[in-house]
Amino acid sequence: MDVAAMRSRFPALDKGQIFLDNAGGTQALQTVLDSVGQYLYSANVQPGASCPTSQASLESIRNGHLAAAKFMNADPSEIVFGASATQLAWNLRLALADHFSQGDEIVLTKINHESHTSPWLQLAKDRGLTVRWYEPRDKKNPVIEADLLKTYLNSRTRLVVCVHVSNILGTINDVQAVATEVHGRNPYHIWWHPSQSV
Numbered sequence: 001m002d003v004a005a006m007r008s009r010f011p012a013l014d015k016g017q018i019f020l021d022n023a024g025g026t027q028a029l030q031t032v033l034d035s036v037g038q039y040l041y042s043a044n045v046q047p048g049a050s051c052p053t054s055q056a057s058l059e060s061i062r063n064g065h066l067a068a069a070k071f072m073n074a075d076p077s078e079i080v081f082g083a084s085a086t087q088l089a090w091n092l093r094l095a096l097a098d099h100f101s102q103g104d105e106i107v108l109t110k111i112n113h114e115s116h117t118s119p120w121l122q123l124a125k126d127r128g129l130t131v132r133w134y135e136p137r138d139k140k141n142p143v144i145e146a147d148l149l150k151t152y153l154n155s156r157t158r159l160v161v162c163v164h165v166s167n168i169l170g171t172i173n174d175v176q177a178v179a180t181e182v183h184g185r186n187p188y189h190i191w192w193h194p195s196q197s198v
């Protein structure tokens with residue numbers, strides 16, 4: 001791999017500074033900066049109206065969904081863009097609020113990032129939900145284990161919120177094993193938070 005060539009595509013790396021940020025602080029490729037600039041310059045209107053600029057806007061947004069879907073091996077209808085992971089988590093909490101009733105349960109863990117803990121804590125407060133805190137077996141290597149997680153699930157569980165890769169601990173959780181455990185028990189839902197996964 002030509003590291004110098006790869007680095008040269010990120011203008012921010014010219015600054016003589018080491019960037020250890022990610023998620024909202026991720027540095028962007030020159031081509032990304034160019035594309036966003038080009039969109040703002042030429043097609044920054046409400047998408048989907050009949051005029052050509054609006055059609056161009058819609059086309060750009062569609063292409064973005066297609067590219068992200070290809071990258072994630074997903075369907076374009078499953079892709080949502082937002083300002084940040086935190087904002088998207090809050091949007092999801094608002095969208096799902098009516099699916100929860102008083103006494104329903106959600107499972108959270110302190111391995112999770114604040115961005116995908118606080119929206120659900122607020123939902124629990126607003127809707128009278130019970131929060132179950134998953135405690136990892138090994139505090140020195142805190143992971144989400146399917147067989148332990150299942151002891152937190154019951155007929156009132158509606159949502160399990162997990163992080164795939166923890167930025168603080170370096171923990172990588174086994175998405176497939178945990179998802180199989182949770183999804184095997186409909187109507188439970190699981191939300192995997194993937195900020196560090198890519």
Ligand SMILES: Cc1ncc(COP(=O)(O)O)c(C=O)c1O
Nearest residue numbers: 023024084085086113115167195
């Ligand atoms: C695991 C994880 N989740 C969420 C976030 C927050 O992401 P955003 O800045 O896009 O809200 C971060 C930020 O570093 C993170 O590391």
